[in-house]
Amino acid sequence: MRIHANDGISANGKEGLEKAGFNVSTNSVPQAELIAYLNEEKADVLLVRSATKVPKELIDACPRIRLIGRGGVGLDNIDVAHARSKGVLVINTPGASSISVAEMVLAHLSGLMRGLHQSNRLMPATGATGFKELKKRFGKGRELRGSTLGIIGFGRIGQWTARYAIGCGMEVIYTDHTCTIGSIEVTLGGASVAIPVERVTMEELLARADAISIHVPKQPDGAPVLGAAELVKVRPGTFIVNTARGGSVDEDALLAALSDGRVAGAALDVFVGEPEPRADLLAAEGLSLSPHIGAATVEAQARIGDELAEQIIAWSKASVSQG
Numbered sequence: 001m002r003i004h005a006n007d008g009i010s011a012n013g014k015e016g017l018e019k020a021g022f023n024v025s026t027n028s029v030p031q032a033e034l035i036a037y038l039n040e041e042k043a044d045v046l047l048v049r050s051a052t053k054v055p056k057e058l059i060d061a062c063p064r065i066r067l068i069g070r071g072g073v074g075l076d077n078i079d080v081a082h083a084r085s086k087g088v089l090v091i092n093t094p095g096a097s098s099i100s101v102a103e104m105v106l107a108h109l110s111g112l113m114r115g116l117h118q119s120n121r122l123m124p125a126t127g128a129t130g131f132k133e134l135k136k137r138f139g140k141g142r143e144l145r146g147s148t149l150g151i152i153g154f155g156r157i158g159q160w161t162a163r164y165a166i167g168c169g170m171e172v173i174y175t176d177h178t179c180t181i182g183s184i185e186v187t188l189g190g191a192s193v194a195i196p197v198e199r200v201t202m203e204e205l206l207a208r209a210d211a212i213s214i215h216v217p218k219q220p221d222g223a224p225v226l227g228a229a230e231l232v233k234v235r236p237g238t239f240i241v242n243t244a245r246g247g248s249v250d251e252d253a254l255l256a257a258l259s260d261g262r263v264a265g266a267a268l269d270v271f272v273g274e275p276e277p278r279a280d281l282l283a284a285e286g287l288s289l290s291p292h293i294g295a296a297t298v299e300a301q302a303r304i305g306d307e308l309a310e311q312i313i314a315w316s317k318a319s320v321s322q323g
């Protein structure tokens with residue numbers, strides 16, 4: 001059986017699949033040439049991350065493909081309904097990168113609250129001549145310990161973010177459509193402790209949080225979870241982190257809230273219009289920025305590769321025993 005991983009796969013995942021007898025190609029074929037490539041190579045399985053798109057046209061034009069695997073959480077680059085209607089199995093690895101995203105939220109947030117995103121930019125230019133001025137400017141940072149983190153969306157990533165925040169001494173409140181838990185298991189030195197977390201309404205979260213982190217999927221109506229109407233209700237000087245999806249925070253409303261001081265700083269890992277985010281947003285003061293790398297750690301890629309390999313091997317064994 002032939003597997004084509006168009007956005008790559010970790011070395012351990014590839015090795016696991018090859019040991020199980022699969023032929024795995026990992027070259028990155030341009031989107032426009034992908035249909036022809038998959039048909040020429042007689043691929044049975046297509047693996048992608050977020051870069052390669054798998055629309056209806058590709059699924060129809062490559063009838064040999066029986067399984068599409070997405071390394072990561074979202075499936076919005078794959079026409080899942082159409083694939084399933086054609087009997088094509090679609091799999092992903094939803095839990096593999098939750099820890100990586102959660103760690104980056106805390107990295108962005110602690111940097112934001114101490115102004116590191118700005119002092120990192122200014123030190124090379126003026127650190128040698130204006131050290132005292134910079135020391136004064138950045139000497140009013142805020143601490144994580146004792147601050148309240150409001151988490152919007154308390155699924156896998158939201159809960160891991162809560163664990164890291166609790167580890168830093170933050171109080172955690174959250175809002176979620178479905179999750180209602182009142183405590184979260186935190187493991188420290190091998191011992192598990194249930195730490196209380198409070199479910200609140202969105203209104204209450206906006207009114208109480210010192211920092212807000214968003215962990216919801218793309219909304220069915222495409223609307224932001226933090227738009228102009230929500231951003232007017234945050235506490236003055238709130239910090240915001242968006243590692244969910246471009247547009248989960250309305251970018252225009254965020255720029256307005258940054259410029260009038262309601263939002264003291266914001267971290268963005270995801271952008272409307274990726275891979276070409278708007279230049280005025282990137283240039284705005286008060287932003288800590290990363291190029292959609294929340295899930296992209298060496299450890300997560302290894303977990304994703306392992307999970308994909310395990311699922312494909314199990315599917316192939318089940319297909320053989322059924323057929």
Ligand code: NAD
Pocket residue numbers: 072073074094097098101152153154155156157158175176177178179215216217218219225243244245269270292293294295296
């Ligand atoms: P999940 O499905 O485990 O959790 C999402 C939670 O959001 C659910 O509990 C759901 O009930 C809740 N929710 C949905 N809409 C809501 C709303 N409007 N208000 C309140 N709660 C709402 O998903 P997850 O694994 O935690 O991932 C969350 C999102 O993170 C993904 O969908 C993806 O967009 C994003 N993500 C980003 C990166 C990155 O690299 N930056 C990596 C992985 C995932």
